[in-house]
Amino acid sequence: MRHLKPINQKAxxxxxxxxxxxxxxxxGGPPQGPHVPLGCSxxxxxxxxxxxxxxxxxxxxxxxxxxxxxxxxxxxPAHVPDLYNHAPDWTAKCxxxxxxxxxxxxxxx
Amino acid sequence: xxxxxxxxxxxTGSGSSRFLYLVPSAAxxxxxxxxxxxxxxxxxGDRSATDLVETLSDRWKADEVRTSVDELLGLRAIHxxxxxxxxxxxxxxxxxxxxxxxxxxxxxKCNLSCGYCYEYGEDKIVEAKTKPRFMNEATAKQSVDFLxxxxxxxxxxxxTFFGGETLMNFKMLQSALAYARERGAALGKEVNASLxxxxxxxxxxxxxxxxxxxxxxxVSIDGAREQQDKxxxxxxxxxxxxIILPNIKSLLARxxxxxxxxxxxxxxxxxxxxSIYTHLFEEIGFWEVGFAPVTTSWQxxxxxxxxxxxxxxxxxxxLAADFLDAALAGRRxxxxxxxxxxxxxxxxxSKAYPCGAGLGLMGVATDGDVALCHRFAGSDDxxxxxxxxxxxxxxxxxxxxxxxxANKTDCASCWARPLCAGGCYHEAHTxxxxxxxxxxxxxxxxxxxxxxxxxxxxxxxxxxxxxxxxFD
Numbered sequence: 001m002r003h004l005k006p007i008n009q010k011a012x013x014x015x016x017x018x019x020x021x022x023x024x025x026x027x028g029g030p031p032q033g034p035h036v037p038l039g040c041s042x043x044x045x046x047x048x049x050x051x052x053x054x055x056x057x058x059x060x061x062x063x064x065x066x067x068x069x070x071x072x073x074x075x076x077p078a079h080v081p082d083l084y085n086h087a088p089d090w091t092a093k094c095x096x097x098x099x100x101x102x103x104x105x106x107x108x109x
Numbered sequence: 110x111x112x113x114x115x116x117x118x119x120x121t122g123s124g125s126s127r128f129l130y131l132v133p134s135a136a137x138x139x140x141x142x143x144x145x146x147x148x149x150x151x152x153x154g155d156r157s158a159t160d161l162v163e164t165l166s167d168r169w170k171a172d173e174v175r176t177s178v179d180e181l182l183g184l185r186a187i188h189x190x191x192x193x194x195x196x197x198x199x200x201x202x203x204x205x206x207x208x209x210x211x212x213x214x215x216x217x218k219c220n221l222s223c224g225y226c227y228e229y230g231e232d233k234i235v236e237a238k239t240k241p242r243f244m245n246e247a248t249a250k251q252s253v254d255f256l257x258x259x260x261x262x263x264x265x266x267x268x269t270f271f272g273g274e275t276l277m278n279f280k281m282l283q284s285a286l287a288y289a290r291e292r293g294a295a296l297g298k299e300v301n302a303s304l305x306x307x308x309x310x311x312x313x314x315x316x317x318x319x320x321x322x323x324x325x326x327x328v329s330i331d332g333a334r335e336q337q338d339k340x341x342x343x344x345x346x347x348x349x350x351x352i353i354l355p356n357i358k359s360l361l362a363r364x365x366x367x368x369x370x371x372x373x374x375x376x377x378x379x380x381x382x383x384s385i386y387t388h389l390f391e392e393i394g395f396w397e398v399g400f401a402p403v404t405t406s407w408q409x410x411x412x413x414x415x416x417x418x419x420x421x422x423x424x425x426x427x428l429a430a431d432f433l434d435a436a437l438a439g440r441r442x443x444x445x446x447x448x449x450x451x452x453x454x455x456x457x458x459s460k461a462y463p464c465g466a467g468l469g470l471m472g473v474a475t476d477g478d479v480a481l482c483h484r485f486a487g488s489d490d491x492x493x494x495x496x497x498x499x500x501x502x503x504x505x506x507x508x509x510x511x512x513x514x515a516n517k518t519d520c521a522s523c524w525a526r527p528l529c530a531g532g533c534y535h536e537a538h539t540x541x542x543x544x545x546x547x548x549x550x551x552x553x554x555x556x557x558x559x560x561x562x563x564x565x566x567x568x569x570x571x572x573x574x575x576x577x578x579x580f581d
Contacts, residue, residue, distance in 0.1 A: 003177040004138040004184065007128065007570045009581065010457020011136035011184070018183045 081107040111155040111190040112178065114148060118524040120560060122567030129186055130563055133197060135459040135527040136184060137566065143169050143177045148186070155190055199513035201506065202461075202468075208259035208500075209267055210470040212483040213252055215244045215281060216273040217475055221307050221349055224340040225376055225403045225411050227484065228273070232406055232539045235474075235487035243278050244475040248496065249285035252473050255496035256289075257296055265299035271472075271483045276310040279318075286322055305329060305372070307341070309349055311356035316363055325367045328357060328395070331374055332385035339378055340411065354393075361394050368396030370445065375421060376403045376411040382424030390443040397443040400425075404484075404536045407550070418554045426561050433565050436576050450528070450562040451569070455580040459527035460514065466534055467493060467508050471500075481508070481544070484535040491544070511545055519547045525559045 006012045081087040086107070093103040116132040127140045129148075140148070143165070150156060150164055158178050162171045169177075181187045188194055217228065217237050224230065229237070244252075253268065260266045268289050270282055286302050293300040303325030319326060330353065331337045338348025361369055371389045379385070382400060389398045402421065405412045413421060428444050435442035442448075462468060466482035473479055474487035477496040485491035493508070494500040510516075512534070520526045531537070532548035532555070540550060569576050 001180045001183075003141045003144040003173075004180050004186075005141075006136070006138055007567075008135075008137040008455050008457045008577075010134060010459070011131075011138050013457070014134060014136050014184060 111157050112151060112161070112182075112187050113155045113190050113193075114151045115185050115188050115194055116522075116524060117186055118560070118563070119148075120563045120567055122564065122571040124568075124571055126567060126571050128563070128567045128570075130454075130524065131184060131186055132524045133459050133527055134185065135454075135457040137454065137457070137563075137570075138184060138186075139567075139570070141177075143173060144181060147174065147177050147181060151187060197515040199461075199510055199515040201509060205261075206468050207261035207263045208256060208469060208471060209263060210269060210465070211252060211256040211267070212269040212271050212470065212472045212486070213244060213249060213285070214272060214472060214474055214483055214486040215249070215270050215275055215278040215285075216242060217487070218242050218277050219272060219274040219307070220277065220309055220343065221274065221341055222344045223342065223374075225374060225405060225409070227404050227535070227539065231409060232404070234485065234491075234538070240487050241475045244281060244473075244477075246281055246284050248473075248475070248477045249281055250288050251477060252496045253285060253289045253292060255473075255479070255499070257292060257298065259500060260298070263298070265301055266293070267301045267303065269483075270302070270304040272305070274310065275304045275306050276315060279310070279315055283318060286324070290322075301325070303327070307349065308353035308356045308360070311353075311360055313359070316360050319360070320364050320366070323366055325369075326360065326364065327370045327372050328353075328360075329374070330357070330371050330389065331379055332381075333388040336379050336381075336385060336388075340374075340376065357393060370397045370399060371395040373398060373400045374403050375400055375413065377413050377417050378411060380413070380417055380420050380424060382421070382428050386428055386444065395443060397445040397448070399445040399449075402551075404533070404539050406539055418551065422554055422557055425558060429561050429565060433568060436565075436569060437573050447562060447565065450559070451566055451577070452580045453528055454562060454566045455577050460530040462509070462512060462514070463530040463532050463534070467505060467512075481534060485538075517545075517547045519549060523552065523556070525552075525556045528559055529555050 001015060001018075006015045081090050083090060087105070090105055090107060093105070094100040118130040118132065120128050120130060122128065127145050129138050129140060130136075131138070146165055146168070147161060150161060156164070158175060161178060162174045165174050178187070182189075185194055217235070217240060219226070219229065222229070227233065228235070256266050256268060268286070270285075272278075275282070282304070286300075289300045289302070302322060305327045306329070308328045308330065318324075329341075331339070331341055334348065334350040337350040337353075341349050343349060371393075373385055373389070375382070385400075386398050389395045402413050403411055407414070425446070429447050432442040432444045432447045464470070464482075466472075466485075470482055471479050471493060472481065472483035472486035473496055476487075478487060478489075478492050479494045479496060479500065480486045480488055480491045481493065492501075493505050512531075514520055514526055514530045517531045520529075520531050523529070531546075532551065534544040537546045537548050538544045540546075540548065566577070
């Protein structure tokens with residue numbers, strides 16, 4: 001930490017957790033110790049990389065749900081077209097992702 | 110996304126340094142000017158990070174401000190309005206906490222008749238006649254076995270003898286400790302023994318035993334003759350000071366391996382902390398002196414009321430200033446209330462319960478009944494089992510659930526709760542008739558005193574960090 005200096009043991013402990021937990025790719029090498037990505041795995045919404053137990057059994061079911069969940073709320077959004085400017089009607093024919101995902105338009109930049 | 114200040118208590122050291130005591134984590138951090146400015150800006154109301162960057166742009170670069178905001182978020186000194194910190198839940202400890210300290214009330218008899226005594230006086234919980242007056246050898250040995258079996262894998266246990274006047278049952282103390290040490294050696298566990306006494310019966314033979322067995326001693330004493338003899342008297346009204354002084358001097362001269370502490374009960378009539386301390390520490394030579402306000406219901410004549418609490422606070426604060434001077438100069442000071450609190454601050458203790466009663470510490474009555482602590486030993490309402498039948502874990506769980514800090518709504522907005530957690534169960538029971546109640550009569554006092562200790566902590570962190578390293 002640059003602007004806060006941990007003074008007591010608890011502050012040092014919290015700092016070590018922060019330092020070893022959330023890292024961005026540009027911050028350097030792989031994190032030390034166990035690392036669970038921040039985001040969907042920490043909230044009730046099931047994750048797409050690992051689930052809240054660090055495994056894969058509870059991942060997004062169905063995977064198509066990524067379209068309507070991950071790209072909006074996830075820290076590492078699913079790649080989707082620009083819904084606001086370029087392709088607002090991208091999912092117009094897709095009433096239910098589970099059934100209609102094949103009807104989604106292909107969008108080219 | 111707007112940012113908001115979370116719960117913390119800001120304090121300063123002796124210089125210009127600013128610190129935060131974060132609640133409920135109990136972390137202590139030092140702020141730089143930028144972090145301080147961020148928190149000050151947010152004090153006026155919620156702001157977004159972009160706003161903060163703009164407001165502070167005349168002094169700091171945008172990425173500096175953002176880093177500071179991230180750090181404050183990480184430590185939960187601030188939070189986004191949409192995601193407030195989670196409300197604490199009354200969770201049971203994740204691992205079962207082993208019993209570490211067992212306090213044996215070896216007798217309910219006492220040769221003094223101190224006016225304020227919670228065991229005999231007007232606020233007593235246990236009717237003395239309903240229990241045997243002395244603990245017998247069989248019960249004491251069973252208590253030792255109980256302690257070892259409840260201690261689980263702990264490498265050491267604490268066995269504390271208490272009363273009444275502990276030394277009125279000296280014969281049993283000897284056999285109980287000998288048995289504990291023998292069992293401890295067989296089990297590979299260390300037995301740390303201690304006792305509390307009024308020092309009236311400390312004859313040479315007893316001191317020999319204390320020294321030989323490495324027993325820690327706390328002496329209940331209220332100060333110089335006039336202070337001591339106000340309440341600590343024999344049944345005929347005669348003061349005890351002249352009897353105990355030579356005994357204490359002899360103990361202090363001979364018992365050098367373990368610190369001997371004085372434990373002072375403060376009353377409305379005895380609040381001159383400075384003179385009590387000077388007498389006990391400097392003139393008599395106790396290793397340390399701990400003070401506790403008398404436990405009493407509010408209407409008693411010796412109770413400490415509002416004005417008294419003010420006087421007590423200023424007395425504590427000026428003695429705490431002496432403590433700080435001594436610590437900075439590298440001298441030992443015996444005001445144990447400050448030292449104990451500094452250690453808790455340094456470790457970042459955030460308590461779910463005010464003390465270990467019913468958890469790592471229990472009290473045994475003369476008949477072997479086990480209760481929350483020595484102050485409740487013998488009370489059927491606060492019984493958690495017996496040394497013969499073990500701990501009633503269902504009852505213990507119910508106690509822990511009911512008394513968790515998350516269930517004390519009065520404490521929910523108090524920044525001092527990580528250290529106080531509502532205060533002594535016995536005090537609450539005496540004042541309000543229930544152990545569940547927080548001790549609201551001394552909230553202001555606790556906050557002011559905790560702030561004083563934090564300021565001392567901050568000053569030591571600035572000027573003498575090596576002093577704090579002793580707690581690592």
